[in-house]
Amino acid sequence: MKTGKHDWSRLDAMTGEQRHAAALADPDAQPLTDADMDRMKRVPRMQIIRRALGLTQEEFAARFQIPVGTLRDWEQGAKEPDQAARAYLRAIAGDAAAVQRALENGPRRTD
Numbered sequence: 001m002k003t004g005k006h007d008w009s010r011l012d013a014m015t016g017e018q019r020h021a022a023a024l025a026d027p028d029a030q031p032l033t034d035a036d037m038d039r040m041k042r043v044p045r046m047q048i049i050r051r052a053l054g055l056t057q058e059e060f061a062a063r064f065q066i067p068v069g070t071l072r073d074w075e076q077g078a079k080e081p082d083q084a085a086r087a088y089l090r091a092i093a094g095d096a097a098a099v100q101r102a103l104e105n106g107p108r109r110t111d
Contacts, residue, residue: 046074046081049093063100064092
């Protein structure tokens with residue numbers, strides 16, 4: 001079956017074991033070892049959430065009322081969000097539009 005610019009017919013004709021053996025035979029595509037994984041820099045979840053929403057740090061901070069310095073600290077790994085902040089970030093990741101509406105339409109100050 002050919003879709004796009006690649007002809008996948010050779011791969012489609014292989015068994016799972018043959019595909020695995022071919023992948024292991026490629027010196028440029030070796031599996032990562034535990035040591036490799038330990039050396040890799042992990043992308044903070046905060047950054048993944050923000051990028052998934054397509055927002056800059058400044059836009060995300062303004063939209064969700066988080067100080068931009070705090071956001072930067074979280075993304076750079078200088079600080080970890082506390083339990084309440086982690087819950088807030090889970091809510092944003094789950095339904096960012098609902099969180100934004102809640103912030104926009106929340107209780108108004110009466111003083």
